[in-house]
Amino acid sequence: MLEKLLKYEIRATARTFLPLYGLILLLAVVNRALFQSAANQMNLFNIPRAITMTVYVVLIVAMFVMTLVVTIQRFYKNLLGDEGYLSFTLPVKTHSQIDAKMIVTLLWSVLSILVAAASIFIIASDADTLASFSRFCAGVAELYSRYGLHAHLIAFEVVALCVVDFASGVLHIYASIAVGNLAGRHKQLAAFGAFIGFSVVEQIFVLIFVEAFGGSISGYFRAFHYSSEYFPTAPVEIALLGMIAYSAVFFAAFYFITDWILSRKLNLE
Amino acid sequence: MDSILECRNLVKYFPGCLALNSVNLSIPKGRIVGLLGPNGSGKSTLIKLANGLLTPNAGQILVGGAAPGIETKKIISYLPERTYLNDWMTVQTMLDFFSDFYENFNRAKAYDMLQRLHINPGDRLKTMSKGTKEKVQLILVMSREAELYILDEPIGGVDPAARDYILDTIISNYSENATVLISTHLITDVEKVLDEVVFINMGSIVLTSTVDDIREKEGKSVDSLFREVFKC
Numbered sequence: 489m490l491e492k493l494l495k496y497e498i499r500a501t502a503r504t505f506l507p508l509y510g511l512i513l514l515l516a517v518v519n520r521a522l523f524q525s526a527a528n529q530m531n532l533f534n535i536p537r538a539i540t541m542t543v544y545v546v547l548i549v550a551m552f553v554m555t556l557v558v559t560i561q562r563f564y565k566n567l568l569g570d571e572g573y574l575s576f577t578l579p580v581k582t583h584s585q586i587d588a589k590m591i592v593t594l595l596w597s598v599l600s601i602l603v604a605a606a607s608i609f610i611i612a613s614d615a616d617t618l619a620s621f622s623r624f625c626a627g628v629a630e631l632y633s634r635y636g637l638h639a640h641l642i643a644f645e646v647v648a649l650c651v652v653d654f655a656s657g658v659l660h661i662y663a664s665i666a667v668g669n670l671a672g673r674h675k676q677l678a679a680f681g682a683f684i685g686f687s688v689v690e691q692i693f694v695l696i697f698v699e700a701f702g703g704s705i706s707g708y709f710r711a712f713h714y715s716s717e718y719f720p721t722a723p724v725e726i727a728l729l730g731m732i733a734y735s736a737v738f739f740a741a742f743y744f745i746t747d748w749i750l751s752r753k754l755n756l757e
Numbered sequence: 758m759d760s761i762l763e764c765r766n767l768v769k770y771f772p773g774c775l776a777l778n779s780v781n782l783s784i785p786k787g788r789i790v791g792l793l794g795p796n797g798s799g800k801s802t803l804i805k806l807a808n809g810l811l812t813p814n815a816g817q818i819l820v821g822g823a824a825p826g827i828e829t830k831k832i833i834s835y836l837p838e839r840t841y842l843n844d845w846m847t848v849q850t851m852l853d854f855f856s857d858f859y860e861n862f863n864r865a866k867a868y869d870m871l872q873r874l875h876i877n878p879g880d881r882l883k884t885m886s887k888g889t890k891e892k893v894q895l896i897l898v899m900s901r902e903a904e905l906y907i908l909d910e911p912i913g914g915v916d917p918a919a920r921d922y923i924l925d926t927i928i929s930n931y932s933e934n935a936t937v938l939i940s941t942h943l944i945t946d947v948e949k950v951l952d953e954v955v956f957i958n959m960g961s962i963v964l965t966s967t968v969d970d971i972r973e974k975e976g977k978s979v980d981s982l983f984r985e986v987f988k989c
Binding site: 489496499570581 | 771772805808809810811812827828830831833835837839840841842843845850854857858859
């Protein structure tokens, strides 16, 4: 059933994002035309240039703001608003509803980043930037050849960390909305309070952890031999693993809270 | 086991209000049952508990012998008292949605009803009037071949002509084993289709009876008995 939920979740959100992506890429092309052609030399185009650049920047900001807004709005409206009457009478597991919303948010966030990167590339790419980009790629390739399998492991860990950390952020929002919905009234305010409350708990957790294990952790990392020629990969791998584990703990906690409230404590108005 | 819906000492309260006070109720299979009561009597609360949209504070509610969950959601076709349609969809998308998620959704039946009520499947729900949306919703719900139809105020917002068509649809569309639970206060309109009635007030069941019994023993219509029981 998850695929079906994903299908409708993507359709419901694509209406917002696809036109925005199209506009951004279009404006990137227009900007390039105005900045990099002969038009660049003419004062006549100063004002159009300023306008298209401003609109482009505004759209980029809007795209990332929309990602956040849609994350909140889809969860709140589709599950806890009137549409929840349909969502929660479908014969699907509650966690599938959470999964679908989380995966689709992740998808649009990745796409938004790619669109932003592509648009910057469209506007700014010229012989110089292309040359430095290929130099950068060559540098990465060299690192790979030097560190072999370890480089792959680190790359994988970085991607995993980004995904888990981002998903835990999304679930932080979901859990807060779910907790807020338990309140009889002022649900939005309660959700906001829950968000801050969770953040405080997270900080306290980190403080206690650092207090208890900080000394031995920094001792562990200091024991490696570092030099400018060869940087040992083990401490990087271990540090990344630690950060992934940290994010995963909060991911699991927020997921459990959201699922538990929606399946055991659901009370739609 | 003959009952499709069963409540055992069911309690539900909201902050500052006891919505259901230890309700015991058994709805038999294959009947059309009216859940009748004044505003705020607990009708919608009971219905939402049956659909798993609310969680009981005490007691049990069982649908086909099981607590609300995936299996009960497969066999209940529920019409809520509000519009739950996703604004961005067309009627067509909504039909796809229902056939994707409910195995017992009968698409041909839905198209037939849409045509009868002159609703264009290509129309977007956003542009529709409240009454038309209610009709679409009712068509979706009645096009499922469910074991239990729970209709919360199914005719409240539609015109009298459509009301008749909808009631006809309800009677003609359900199979022999299916049960229909209708909550309403428009009793005269639904009286002719009901087999049984459940009167509910202030969170308690006041009376359960067959319509024939009311007519024979009390010599009254359901409507006049209702007015008597709930006299203000």
